Amino acid sequence: MTEKFVIRDFLKQAADMLPTKAAKVREEFEENLRPLVEASFKKLDLVTREEFDRHLALLERLQEKAASLEAELDALKKSDKSE
Numbered sequence: 222m223t224e225k226f227v228i229r230d231f232l233k234q235a236a237d238m239l240p241t242k243a244a245k246v247r248e249e250f251e252e253n254l255r256p257l258v259e260a261s262f263k264k265l266d267l268v269t270r271e272e273f274d275r276h277l278a279l280l281e282r283l284q285e286k287a288a289s290l291e292a293e294l295d296a297l298k299k300s301d302k303s304e
Contacts, residue, residue, distance in 0.1 A: 232251045236251045
């Protein structure tokens with residue numbers, strides 16, 4: 222889900238809490254709150270779910286590589302000691 226959809230959904234949920242008879246107020250609420258919410262989210266230094274998943278996959282690959290290199294280093298140390 223993209224950032225814009227998250228913000229839109231958040232604003233819709235907030236507007237849905239207002240009485241249905243106040244349709245004009247609901248529209249104004251969404252219009253006026255959007256810039257405030259977007260500015261607040263930008264200050265939070267958030268990442269999208271897709272970006273988080275990419276970084277998580279990279280971290281997992283790096284952990285696997287580090288474990289492989291550690292095992293290789295241990296094997297080299299053992300062979301060096303046996304000589």
